[in-house]
Amino acid sequence: MPTEFEGGLTRVTLVNDGDDDHHAMFIRLGDTVTAEDVDAAAANPDFGPMIGLGDILGGPNGAVPGGGRSTVILDLAPGDYVVVCVIPDADGVPHYIHGMIAPLTVTESASALEAPDSALTVELVDFDFDHLPAEIPSGQQVWEVVNVGQEPHELVVVQIAPGVPFAVIEGIFGGAPAPAATPGHDKSESHEMDEASPAAEMAASPAAMGPPFVTVAGIAPMNPGFTNWLVLDLEPGEYFAICFIPSPAMG
Structure with a gap:
C-alpha cells in the first residue's frame, strides 16, 4: 500500500492473498503519540495499546483467504496513521505482531468528494x-x-x-x-x-x-x-x- 495519499472520501480495497482472515484497520494517531508509542504497541500482543493510539476509523474487513476482496469507502482526515490487522493467529497472537502494520500519511485533499449513494x-x-x-x-x-x-x-x-x-x-x-x-x-x-x-x-x-x-x-x-x-x-x-x-x- 502507498505510504502517503490525499485524504477525504477514499475507496480502499483489501485483497487477501493469505491463508488466514485479515482486515485493514485505519488508526489516526493522536497528536501526542510518538514513534516510540507506536513501536511499543506493535510489540505488545495485547491489542489494547494499539487501539489506544488514536481514532479507529474502520477499513475493509471480511475478505476471504485465497484472493478474496473487500472494499469500503472511508473519510480520512489529514494526519499520521497506522493500518493494522488485529485479528489473531491460531495461537491468539495479533497479526500486527507478525508485521501486519504499515505507516500512512494523509494529506489535504485537492477536491472534495461527495458521499456515495447508499442502498x-x-x-x-x-x-x-x-x-x-x-x-x-x-x-x-x-x-x-x-x-x-x-x-x-x-x-x-x-x-x-x-x-x-x-x-x-x-x-x-x-x-x-x-x-x-x-x-x-x-x-x-x-x-x-x-x-x-x-x-x-x-x-x-x-x-x-x-x-x-x-x-x-x-x-x-x-x-x-x-x-x-x-x-x-x-x-x-x-x-x-x-x-x-x-x-x-x-x-
Missing part, C-alpha cells in the same frame, strides 16, 4: 445492528454503516452454506448471531438484530472456522461517531451479520 443505512449500536433489512435485492450495492453506539464496533457479512439452518450457526457461536439480509428479494422492513454472542471475541472469525459459512465483506472496527460505506456484490442466499469485538465494559 441502506445500518447503525451499529450496543449491541445490535439497527435498520438492517431482513431481505434485500442481490447484486451490487453500497451500505452506509454508522457507529452510533458508545463502544467500538465492526460489521462482518457472512454467507451461510446452502441448506444450513440458522440454528446451526447459533450453535457454533454459542449465542445468537443475527440473521442478516437475504439477497434476492426486495423488502424494506427493518430487522432488529440480536447481540452477536457473549463469546463473540476478536479471537476467531467465520472463515477461520471453516464450513458451513464464509465471510464475504465487512467493515473493520471503528469508534463511535464514524462512518464507512461498505461496497457489496451479494449473491442470492442466506447471510448473517456479526461483530467480534469484545465489550470493554462487559467482556
Whole structure:
C-alpha cells in the first residue's frame, strides 16, 4: 500500500492473498503519540495499546483467504496513521505482531468528494445492528454503516452454506448471531438484530472456522461517531451479520 495519499472520501480495497482472515484497520494517531508509542504497541500482543493510539476509523474487513476482496469507502482526515490487522493467529497472537502494520500519511485533499449513494443505512449500536433489512435485492450495492453506539464496533457479512439452518450457526457461536439480509428479494422492513454472542471475541472469525459459512465483506472496527460505506456484490442466499469485538465494559 502507498505510504502517503490525499485524504477525504477514499475507496480502499483489501485483497487477501493469505491463508488466514485479515482486515485493514485505519488508526489516526493522536497528536501526542510518538514513534516510540507506536513501536511499543506493535510489540505488545495485547491489542489494547494499539487501539489506544488514536481514532479507529474502520477499513475493509471480511475478505476471504485465497484472493478474496473487500472494499469500503472511508473519510480520512489529514494526519499520521497506522493500518493494522488485529485479528489473531491460531495461537491468539495479533497479526500486527507478525508485521501486519504499515505507516500512512494523509494529506489535504485537492477536491472534495461527495458521499456515495447508499442502498441502506445500518447503525451499529450496543449491541445490535439497527435498520438492517431482513431481505434485500442481490447484486451490487453500497451500505452506509454508522457507529452510533458508545463502544467500538465492526460489521462482518457472512454467507451461510446452502441448506444450513440458522440454528446451526447459533450453535457454533454459542449465542445468537443475527440473521442478516437475504439477497434476492426486495423488502424494506427493518430487522432488529440480536447481540452477536457473549463469546463473540476478536479471537476467531467465520472463515477461520471453516464450513458451513464464509465471510464475504465487512467493515473493520471503528469508534463511535464514524462512518464507512461498505461496497457489496451479494449473491442470492442466506447471510448473517456479526461483530467480534469484545465489550470493554462487559467482556
